[in-house]
Amino acid sequence: DAVSNELVDKMAAEGRCEFLEAFGIPLPLSVIASQIGVPLSDLPKLRHWTEAFIGNLSQQLDAEGVRQAARGMVEFQHYFAERLEERRGSPTDDILSMVVNASIDGEKPLDNAECLSMLSQILVAGNETTAASLTEGIWLLIQNPDQYEILRNDLSPERISAFVEEVLRYSSPSSNMFRRTTRDV
16 A cells, blocks of 8 residues: 555656556565565566566567576576575565475475576566556556546445456456356356
């Protein structure tokens, strides 16, 4: 709530914004950073690493772009390997500590590669999809002022939930991830 309010206050004070940069990216990135257990001062690094992973997945980078993405992913690995080692010795109440100290009777603990893979998924998938959905939701409201008025006049949890579901249905942030329904929908 505090992060959202701060971002909205900043946009309101400026009187205008580029929504993705002003809100869509910083909100989910801040939430994920807090949950993972890294300082908010490292948000620019997290964004850089997200872009490196996305660039690598896109397979549309030139040779220099591929090198830059690889450097970013290695930076991510070094940074989080250090954080994981810190949490092994001194766990705190965050996802880093949970991942590195997870154990199931009879199973070996996760190794660093497994922990880093999980953290990259949390970082990239969580903030990239949320930023896209937030921005798409605003765009849809701008394009459909009648729907904006309906939502503005009814901010009930049910109405907001229906709006979020419709944004996700209409414009999925995860394309090319096909599913087959098990019942009529």
